[in-house]
Amino acid sequence: MSDVEAMDVRGACCLSTAGVSDRLESLSEGEILEVVLDETMYDALTELVREKNCEILETKKEDNAVRVRLQKKKRMLKVKPSAGYPTEEGSYLRGNDFSPVAVAVLLNAPRPLPNQPDTKDIKIPPEIENLVRVAVETGAALAGTLQTENIGIEKLISNVVGNPNIRYLVLCGAEVEGHKTGDALKALLKNGINDRRTIIGTKAPTAYLFNIPLEAIERFREQVTLIDLLGETNPEVISKAVWSCYQEKPVQFKDYTLFDPGAYPKPAISCRLSLMVEHPEEIEEWELDEVVKKIQGGGIVGEKKVVEKAMIMDEKFVEIGKRLAKISEELSYMAKIFMGEEAAVEAPRVEVTLPKEEALSKVEEMEILYFENQLRGYNAVFATFNALKSDMCGGGLNLPLAVNKAIKRLENLRQELGKSPMPAKKKGEIDSRINNFLKQAEELPTEPGPCQKTAGNCKIGPGCFANGALDILKLITEPKR
């Protein structure tokens, strides 16, 4: 504590007389002052500190005195987001631009497909919509749904780096089955991407970030801290997380100490997705090098710069484009009113209710689902068996063994079906499907021959197609019985 300016005011009748008040007034940002005072004056000092917009850094008790270190409160830096912010469209709500927190709610639901009119009425589940709304109402800068581990995350990055005030990202909602988007986002923030633009250490199948500048990815990782609430769907918890992020003084939320640290100290990045790869989910691992090479413009640094510069767009154009889009939307709406189409849209819907006796109980539904899932698996398994029959496996050991196992399981499934409480009609349908599979099994080899590996015919390595086929059945995890 010796390199800091110190004021010993022990014995002083009041802090103003001792010059503390004036010194606090003249204290500049970053300067630290140490005050040694009588214990009885401590409350007066804390009041003065608050009044002079200062903060206490450290307090030490010494006999009947107190040694206090304090400084001028740092002014919180807040900046205006980039002109085109948020640059990417999506299902999100925009709240207070100066808030330090954005919320990503994982979405396990279909979205309307552009070329399929039937899906236009599909809506985001109300509980997810509610989480998004709660987050924005509590004070988030942006809150929206996140579904895919590639383009979804790229859009999120693009919007977040456009607003340096966003310093926290709350990730919540149930994990997206198949995509593992939550896992991908966590891995991105923890490990980043490799030189093949793949998120490192994630279970997500196609976590490729091809369409966004590397600069934006790095900024995103530096700019935000993840508040990991993966699996959380309670609006109160999400609300508490958002609230904690914008507190001036640190507060404890679960394992995090949260407060608003002010804007990230570098200018906003305004970028949009290049969409050079529109379907990253179709990219094979062996194609990655080629794809990355193409993105980088043949690996020539100069060209790469051109591509990336093109993506860091002229903000004015983005803003003008957005405003024009709004005008066009409004004009189209007015045209519909003139043509009377709007009235047609408002026409009441006729709701059809199914007769009550056809409705199934939850238990019956789950029972049917259990058997349906099993049979779907056998469909794939038997197709594989049939393909293997004409292969060398037909005269081998493992295909007949796998077929016999499948037959046993099917017979067991039929016994379970007998005890099931599902309606008799449905039971009959499922029983007939089981019989079909058993009939197919009759055409398959069931007498074990020599192992084709041991015989030196199968040179496939340690794996076995027949065993692999049967393993497909292990995938059924829902519903459990």
Next chain:
Amino acid sequence: MSLTTFGNMFRGYKIVLGAIKASSEDICMNCINLEVGKTKVRKGLTKLGMDIEKSTIPDEQKKELSSRINTLLEVAEGVPLAPECSCQKSAGVCKLGAGCYVTAAMDLLKIANP
């Protein structure tokens, strides 16, 4: 790559095609994973054709293998798909749990990979 490796790959593709074709008779017909699976098989077969072309195996065998590739490509093309696909789990239709039959079928190819 050797002739044995190519043989193994063919066995793999034949089985996988059988499995994904069977899946296409199910709700998987509307599934993005079947679309991806179909594309992967198509691309994989094309790549296999390129590898065969680059290999040192006799020309006659190359020709025979290329013709087998074309047959498999035709089968792959014939796998039916809905015009617009989406993940059936996300759509709330597939209630299988975490697994996916099409992805698992595609994984069978890993057994054949050199």
